[in-house]
Amino acid sequence: MLHRASGGFTVQCLTPLSARDVLRDTALSKPAARACRIGTSVTGGDSIEMKAPPGVSPAAFADALKQFAAVVGPQWVFTKSEDVDTYRDAYSPFRHEPNEIVASAAVAPERVEQIQQIVRIANRYSIPLYTISTGRNLAYGGSAPVYSGSVVLDLKRMNRIIEVSEENAFALVEPGVSYFDLYRYIRNRGLKLWIDVPDPGWGSLVGNALDHGAGRTQLPYRDHFDAHCGMEVVLANGEVVRTGMGALPAARTWQQFKYGAGPFIDGIFSQSNFGIVTQMGFWLMPEPEGCLAGRIRCKRHDDAIPLVRILASLMYSGLVNCQFPILSPPFMSPVDPEKGALLDKPDGGSAEDWDRYAASRGMHFWETELRFYGPVPVIEAQWAHVKARLSEIDGVQLVDGELIRFPLADEEIARTSDLGLLGIPNLAVFSSLAGSTGHLDCSPIIPLSGASLLEAHKVFAKGYREAGVTQKLGFALTYHWRALIMFQGLWLTEDPKENAKLRAMYERLVALAAERGWGVYRTHTAFMDKVMNTYSFNNHALLKVHETLKDALDPGGILSPGRYGIWPRRLRKKRS
Amino acid sequence: MNYRSVMLLLMGGVGLILAPAAAADGPQTSSATPSSWSRVANPAGAAPADPVARRGREVFHARCQACHGPIPQNSKPALFNLPAMPGTWALQAKYRGTIPALLEERTDLTPEFVSYVVRRGAGFMPFFRPTEISDDDLKALSAWLTRKPG
Numbered sequence: 229m230l231h232r233a234s235g236g237f238t239v240q241c242l243t244p245l246s247a248r249d250v251l252r253d254t255a256l257s258k259p260a261a262r263a264c265r266i267g268t269s270v271t272g273g274d275s276i277e278m279k280a281p282p283g284v285s286p287a288a289f290a291d292a293l294k295q296f297a298a299v300v301g302p303q304w305v306f307t308k309s310e311d312v313d314t315y316r317d318a319y320s321p322f323r324h325e326p327n328e329i330v331a332s333a334a335v336a337p338e339r340v341e342q343i344q345q346i347v348r349i350a351n352r353y354s355i356p357l358y359t360i361s362t363g364r365n366l367a368y369g370g371s372a373p374v375y376s377g378s379v380v381l382d383l384k385r386m387n388r389i390i391e392v393s394e395e396n397a398f399a400l401v402e403p404g405v406s407y408f409d410l411y412r413y414i415r416n417r418g419l420k421l422w423i424d425v426p427d428p429g430w431g432s433l434v435g436n437a438l439d440h441g442a443g444r445t446q447l448p449y450r451d452h453f454d455a456h457c458g459m460e461v462v463l464a465n466g467e468v469v470r471t472g473m474g475a476l477p478a479a480r481t482w483q484q485f486k487y488g489a490g491p492f493i494d495g496i497f498s499q500s501n502f503g504i505v506t507q508m509g510f511w512l513m514p515e516p517e518g519c520l521a522g523r524i525r526c527k528r529h530d531d532a533i534p535l536v537r538i539l540a541s542l543m544y545s546g547l548v549n550c551q552f553p554i555l556s557p558p559f560m561s562p563v564d565p566e567k568g569a570l571l572d573k574p575d576g577g578s579a580e581d582w583d584r585y586a587a588s589r590g591m592h593f594w595e596t597e598l599r600f601y602g603p604v605p606v607i608e609a610q611w612a613h614v615k616a617r618l619s620e621i622d623g624v625q626l627v628d629g630e631l632i633r634f635p636l637a638d639e640e641i642a643r644t645s646d647l648g649l650l651g652i653p654n655l656a657v658f659s660s661l662a663g664s665t666g667h668l669d670c671s672p673i674i675p676l677s678g679a680s681l682l683e684a685h686k687v688f689a690k691g692y693r694e695a696g697v698t699q700k701l702g703f704a705l706t707y708h709w710r711a712l713i714m715f716q717g718l719w720l721t722e723d724p725k726e727n728a729k730l731r732a733m734y735e736r737l738v739a740l741a742a743e744r745g746w747g748v749y750r751t752h753t754a755f756m757d758k759v760m761n762t763y764s765f766n767n768h769a770l771l772k773v774h775e776t777l778k779d780a781l782d783p784g785g786i787l788s789p790g791r792y793g794i795w796p797r798r799l800r801k802k803r804s
Numbered sequence: 805m806n807y808r809s810v811m812l813l814l815m816g817g818v819g820l821i822l823a824p825a826a827a828a829d830g831p832q833t834s835s836a837t838p839s840s841w842s843r844v845a846n847p848a849g850a851a852p853a854d855p856v857a858r859r860g861r862e863v864f865h866a867r868c869q870a871c872h873g874p875i876p877q878n879s880k881p882a883l884f885n886l887p888a889m890p891g892t893w894a895l896q897a898k899y900r901g902t903i904p905a906l907l908e909e910r911t912d913l914t915p916e917f918v919s920y921v922v923r924r925g926a927g928f929m930p931f932f933r934p935t936e937i938s939d940d941d942l943k944a945l946s947a948w949l950t951r952k953p954g
Binding site (some may be wrong): 304306308310311313314316318319334336362363364370371382384385387402405406407408411412415416429430523553555596597633638641642643645646647652653654655656657658659660661662663664665666733 | 839840841842843844859870871875876883884885886887888889890891893894897923924925927928929930931932933934935936
């Protein structure tokens with residue numbers, strides 16, 4: 229049985245603690261001065277001992293919970309420790325530490341009308357609500373809030389696929405719909421449509437897009453926020469807004485034209501806390517006839533310059549629009565004494581140094597694989613053109629890869645590797661986490677140029693080395709349009725001391741990037757203040773705009789306090 | 805089973821990944837039935853007669869199979885060639901054949917242990933919320949994974 233919230237509650241006040249407080253405490257290596265775990269002893273019957281959100285009296289919290297229960301049904305308000313504990317961050321960098329950020333309770337509505345009532349109740353009692361879609365945003369905070377004591381607004385039950393159009397290739401879904409769900413819906417109906425999936429595929433289309441997530445097929449579908457068209461949002465005052473053409477009462481092109489008339493405001497609901505998105509449209513890709521792979525290898529350090537220049541030109545021309553990594557065996561291999569000596573040089577090692585290093589180990593310097601999607605004669609011609617363009621690089625290896633024709637039978641899918649490249653949801657990426665307790669992702673955006681690629685490899689490798697932290701995985705890849713992300717994976721452990729080093733390393737990576745004009749595009753809840761603090765042009769003018777919007781749209785400050793550094797006025801601290 | 809015995813079993817027994825919630829074909833217009841993390845609607849083969857076991861098998865298919873299913877033989881390696889079934893792969897590496905890597909073939913699981921791992925996670929396997937696997941579905945899943953052979 230789930231906890232019934234209809235009975236009596238014994239509630240204590242929770243000491244305020246935010247992710248930035250935790251980071252500050254950690255940075256000073258102080259023991260946690262304030263426990264933020266929820267008091268969880270069950271006092272018998274329906275009477276539950278718990279902690280109220282900061283600044284909310286126990287009586288008020290108990291009243292609010294009763295009213296939430298009246299809206300959604302008592303079985304969908306979670307206050308027992310064993311249930312609330314499942315709203316922690318499974319990949320928390322504060323694992324086993326007393327200052328982990330945790331929720332006070334959770335409420336799971338099923339319909340938009342219930343969300344409207346919940347935000348009105350939350351405003352009445354100043355209850356901070358932290359919205360999650362499917363809660364699977366692992367490496368970015370999972371289902372845990374930014375501000376301790378928040379009540380998680382769990383939208384997993386809002387899992388309706390409202391419309392899928394095969395003719396115009398779009399879907400309209402609620403936040404609880406996962407990539408698996410939409411894939412299965414399409415496949416079971418034999419629709420000739422593809423979705424684009426991130427790694428892994430159990431997350432929410434809405435949640436991933438709102439966090440600027442990306443997938444593995446081609447543009448524009450791979451950039452999930454860019455591929456959205458139209459959203460429905462519940463504002464903090466309970467009002468429902470539809471954006472773009474959805475603002476027309478008799479809208480017939482809500483998922484076909486983004487802008488409507490007037491300002492295009494969809495962007496302010498991504499990586500923010502200005503509203504609760506309850507529906508979102510997505511453009512889908514017609515199933516291609518085939519997918520052709522082509523492998524590229526270059527042998528020298530400086531081949532990065534023409535390689536990236538040519539690929540960028542092809543991307544801007546639309547001839548290459550797949551997602552591809554740019555792997556570097558010399559940079560990605562474990563640091564040995566010779567490699568360490570190169571990284572310790574002031575310039576991080578010359579091209580000649582690195583070429584000698586790679587040659588002595590039989591390594592080529594760069595490797596990537598392109599995918600082309602479409603009619604077979606067309607994609608074969610695309611690859612032939614790419615090969616012709618890249619042949620100017622001395623010694624380049626251009627290897628024809630497999631051609632896959634669609635549709636695939638279930639048995640063929642089961643035998644196929646790296647399904648994300650084919651828009652097929654899977655969970656294989658978790659195999660990369662063996663031996664860890666999860667991971668953090670620190671991915672600065674760097675320019676799409678070979679010089680930047682080389683610089684980023686050396687800067688970050690040197691940064692790890694100076695910090696005494698082993699670099700586990702770092703490489704560049706194309707996620708979004710016209711830039712590279714420099715993925716840095718930090719594998720978490722059971723050891724709090726080791727995790728503290730990883731947190732410090734994360735902050736070091738953010739700082740190293742910002743010093744060079746590179747910014748992190750997405751981050752874990754624990755680092756949101758730190759990351760937003762790097763976007764500081766003109767005395768944090770952008771953050772001031774965010775705060776102005778926050779004050780206007782959510783004057784009570786109830787929605788996801790602290791998300792992406794946006795704090796409501798009552799919790800805002802004076803910026804240094 | 806107390807906390808200590810659960811931890812001992814975790815360290816020496818199971819490890820990872822139950823991915824958990826209910827079966828059925830796709831999201832619902834009525835959200836009484838949760839969605840699933842399976843690419844296909846229903847588990848293969850004949851359903852057990854017992855309704856709890858049948859439900860548990862559906863829950864496994866919907867929430868666990870994507871990590872704990874049989875490892876397929878891939879036809880051609882890709883640039884990123886990660887094992888398709890992280891849970892099965894991790895358990896295979898851990899037990900080296902001394903215990904079945906497939907959870908549905910295990911005979912040493914207990915309901916308490918299954919519940920513990922689903923709600924608290926293990927290693928890189930995250931935990932799962934009641935909105936993903938209800939308590940009733942968790943009981944059914946536990947019943948399915950601890951059923952007696954034959």
